Amino acid sequence: MSQELLDEIEQDCLQELVNLSYGKATAIIAKMLDAFATMRVPNISIISKDELTQRLVDAVVPNQKSYLTIQVFKGEFAGETLFFLGDASATNLVKHLKESQENESVKDVVMELTNMATSSLVREFGKLLNTEVFFEEPAIYVSDGDKLFGELEFSYDFVMLIDTVMEFKEQNIHGEVFIMMHEKTFKWLKESLMEVVKKYYS
Template sequence: MQQLDEDQTDCLSELINVAYGKATARLADIMGAFATMRPPQIAVIDRERFRQILQQACLAARSCYLARQIFRGDVSGEVVFLLDEISATNITGYLQAQLGPDNTDQDDVLLELGNIVTAAMMRELSLQMEAHITLGEPELHRLITEPTDQTTASGAFDHVIKVETVIEFAEQQVRGRIFILTHGHCFEWIRQALDRVLNDLPN
């Protein structure tokens, strides 16, 4: 499995930090509350490690939630937003307090949350890397047992970029993990795009 070198990793971390920050700002604007984001931690993992992380998330809580979205274009793959049950309860509870329980179905809230975060982040990231992509319709899955290939497309991809951070929103912590799943040739495109970004930096 291909990896990023130190400069490429630092570059990707900075790009994702900016992109995730804009996604957080977008979320805070829609929700009408102040939100802060801890600096994301970035790692490149294989699909087996990705499945292990999902399995551990299921075992650590009664359930967790996956918001999935396909992307296609210069680089293609799938972006997955993973929320543990506590985070899902926190964000839903906040919205129910603001809007009333009759106006906030939990699945609808979590699907929209995942869509806002992943779409805003991927659009900003693709803009910075000069990639043209289109996003498919988001899907939401609740995992209560070990995930299968029906709930994630991990079997179709061999490179996974893990982005882990905590969004502190209205005095509630929302721990979100984003996984960008892609193929080897697309990962190579990402490496080359990062090199272009690095080469364009002023000396």
């Protein structure tokens, strides 16, 4: 679907900006976990609302918990972020905690770290597009494997999928970030990407 909505220049620019922004988010998580981390270059695509729902359906493993952190952001670049973690990756996060955090529940840890990651990602991405982003309080939903976050409904027109793995010394954390936007914001994003292209690549 990305090819239908973004031309090659826009897609390349988006990839570069997300790479820079996600690198910042990875550094923040590594600092919180007191562990060196590297980030595989994320796969980025624009998908539909229906594709988002199906991707979440496919990601939920029977008899295992899955975690979905949600946060609304506002400004010229506005929408909602989702950060999906499966049970194995959530457990790996906890394994890398500092001693002062060991008593926190997995749910609390996941919300804290994924919220830091997505807010850092979106904030840095906004800076690269010369705009400021404001955040509402995050929320977290847990699926026990036999249902798909059934109470959630998504009304956005476009979804940016960022799929990557953060590699630590002993464990990997595979996360999927979804940035949901309405048509007005997606149009603004396309225009802003072209402004970046004109400024730095013309």
